[in-house]
Amino acid sequence: MTEPVIEDLIVTAADGYPLSMRLYRPAAPRMAVLVSSGTGFPKGFYDRVARRLVGRGAVVLTYDFRGIAGSRPDDLAALEMDYPDWGRLDMPAALEALATAAPGLPLTHLGHSVGGHFLGFMANHDRFVRHAFVSVGTGYWGRHHRRYNPLELFFWFGFGPLSLRRHGYVKGGGLWGGTDLPRGVFETWKRWCLKPAYFSDELATTLKPHHFAAVTAPIRSWIFTDDPIATPRTGADLLEVYPQAPREIVVRSPADYGVRRIGHEGAFRRGMEPLWDEIADWLDNGRRP
Numbered sequence: 532m533t534e535p536v537i538e539d540l541i542v543t544a545a546d547g548y549p550l551s552m553r554l555y556r557p558a559a560p561r562m563a564v565l566v567s568s569g570t571g572f573p574k575g576f577y578d579r580v581a582r583r584l585v586g587r588g589a590v591v592l593t594y595d596f597r598g599i600a601g602s603r604p605d606d607l608a609a610l611e612m613d614y615p616d617w618g619r620l621d622m623p624a625a626l627e628a629l630a631t632a633a634p635g636l637p638l639t640h641l642g643h644s645v646g647g648h649f650l651g652f653m654a655n656h657d658r659f660v661r662h663a664f665v666s667v668g669t670g671y672w673g674r675h676h677r678r679y680n681p682l683e684l685f686f687w688f689g690f691g692p693l694s695l696r697r698h699g700y701v702k703g704g705g706l707w708g709g710t711d712l713p714r715g716v717f718e719t720w721k722r723w724c725l726k727p728a729y730f731s732d733e734l735a736t737t738l739k740p741h742h743f744a745a746v747t748a749p750i751r752s753w754i755f756t757d758d759p760i761a762t763p764r765t766g767a768d769l770l771e772v773y774p775q776a777p778r779e780i781v782v783r784s785p786a787d788y789g790v791r792r793i794g795h796e797g798a799f800r801r802g803m804e805p806l807w808d809e810i811a812d813w814l815d816n817g818r819r820p
Contacts, residue, residue: 535585551601552594561588563633567646571709573600587811590633598713608699614719618649639814651743664752668765670724679759
């Protein structure tokens with residue numbers, strides 16, 4: 532496969548915040564894919580899938596949400612933001628950057644975890660023609676795998692609050708394997724994850740304005756049997772916030788891809804190339820594998 536042309540760039544969101552992005556270009560592009568990260572995952576985590584999609588003719592853009600990795604300010608404790616800012620400000624800026632880099636090409640979306648949650652906060656969501664969700668389910672702890680509950684409850688009530696007191700943000704490492712998290716991300720995320728409704732009950736009140744009911748581009752959501760968070764139940768719950776979008780869930784097991792584990796993040800690790808081809812087929816005019 533020909534190596535893609537890769538460009539690192541800084542794009543300014545509508546409120547002036549600088550966002551770190553990476554653009555991958557194929558020799559003969561036929562579509563464009565925006566890759567929206569899960570919470571605490573840096574854009575570099577998606578390098579392998581981006582390169583695979585480039586091999587299928589996609590211009591691909593990965594990016595770091597504000598406060599994360601390359602978009603982290605020097606003083607993270609001083610960053611004032613709320614979790615939905617990623618959808619309202621960062622995702623629209625990334626989509627516009629991709630559209631500028633790939634004029635005339637169909638714009639598609641690959642959302643991992645929260646990358647699928649926040650689509651409805653985007654004022655420009657209607658530019659997308661198709662969405663692939665991967666490990667996208669609500670964060671409500673009571674519908675996660677029981678063996679995972681003690682760990683997440685300790686994160687919400689022990690590790691996270693202690694880290695906030697010590698650092699002013701949730702420090703990566705140890706129990707939290709992701710990047711450093713801004714206070715505004717942790718506190719809102721915690722509030723949602725302790726409620727069966729997750730954020731859906733707030734759409735009529737504190738989360739206005741939003742565009743969830745206006746999303747009409749088709750969504751296919753991949754759920755894995757060993758993912759303790761995005762289960763068939765929580766995946767279906769999340770898709771309910773997109774009532775006008777044609778949507779379906781595809782449940783897969785690690786054995787379907789010849790691997791021992793997928794979990795919540797393993798869909799983007801080495802050995803998952805067959806899944807990436809499935810995603811490429813879906814994004815490329817909805818072809819099935």
